[in-house]
Amino acid sequence: MKSVQVCLSPALLPFYELDDAVAVVIDIFRASSSICYGLANGAKAIIPVADxxxxxxxxxxxxxxxxxxxxxxxxxxxxxxxxxSYTKENIAEKTVVLTTTNGTQAIRRCLAAKRVVIGSxxxxxTxxxxxxKQDHPILLVCSGWKNHFSLEDTVFAGAVVNRLKTDGTVIDDAAQAAESLYLEARGDLATYLRKSSHHQRMQRxxxxxxxxxxxxEDLVSVIPVLEGKELVCLNEPAAPVGRP
Structure with a gap:
């Protein structure tokens, strides 16, 4: 029976069992999005560091x-x-060492997981x-903002919960709440997320x-996976990568 949980902040990670879990790190605005796009555009690897x-x-x-x-x-x-910044012209065949306010911190905190992948x-x-298809528990980890809850990461987690949930899926209360937010937002994500604090920060x-x-949605078909200290492609792009 598949288990899907949502961790609403990296500060809550000590309360989850990571050992056997597939951890999906989410930082929609913008680290996980840029990591996905960069690897799809031919980066050799992206190395996430905390400091x-x-x-x-x-x-x-x-x-x-x-x-x-x-x-x-x-x-x-x-x-x-x-x-x-993560276009083919800038980073193809290159290794990028990346540190961000939230996303790379969350990745580093998930090192004990069975596998760490990146979602956007x-x-x-993809x-x-x-x-x-995974036989391990799924833990969707919202990077948030400096350990605080973030709306955009949680809405994305809810979108994934919505796609994974079946009659036999066990989901926790945070996953239920995240899916409810997504169902409220999905008609117009851009408008819904205008009220998020990070959206307003980026506008400024x-x-x-x-x-x-x-x-x-679905601009790329790669899944970044942490291998050792490097994020690399779990699969190759199935189609040409779109441009910003």
Missing amino acids: LDECLPYRGNGCLVAAERNGEVVEGFDFGNSPF FLNIT LSDWLR LHIEQDIAFCLR
Whole structure:
């Protein structure tokens, strides 16, 4: 019997059993979206690190270093976590070392899981189809904002719950709540998520185009999976990658 749970904040991860779980890390605005897009566009690997200092040894060693804090690119780094930086022209055949305010922190906290994969609207169908075939418990991990609940990550988790749920699926209360939010939002995700705090934060930074891009469904057909310290493609793109 399949089990699907939703962790609404990385701060709650100590209360979940990770050992046998497939952990799906979600950071819709924008890390998980950019990771999916970057690997689909030919990045050799993306290495998620927690701290800025962890990026520095990679500088000048054939890697691109990317850092975002509070929605903005950190000075001195090649770029941040906007999907518009993760185009084929910028990153094909390159390794990117990435640190972000929320997403890479959540990935690092999931290292004890059986497997760690990355979810976004960009790869939602490919991801959901793959998760449906897994024999392990599924834990959808919302990266949130500095350990606080985030609406966009939870709505995405609810969309995945909705796709995975069958009569035999065991889901927890957080998954029930996430699905309810998704069902309320799905008619117009963009309008619904305008009230999210991170959407408003990104508007103040004049990066609304990133918001629209991150809500595009099924733009890519890759599933980023953590192998050692690197995120790589679990599967190859089945179709040409769309452009922002």
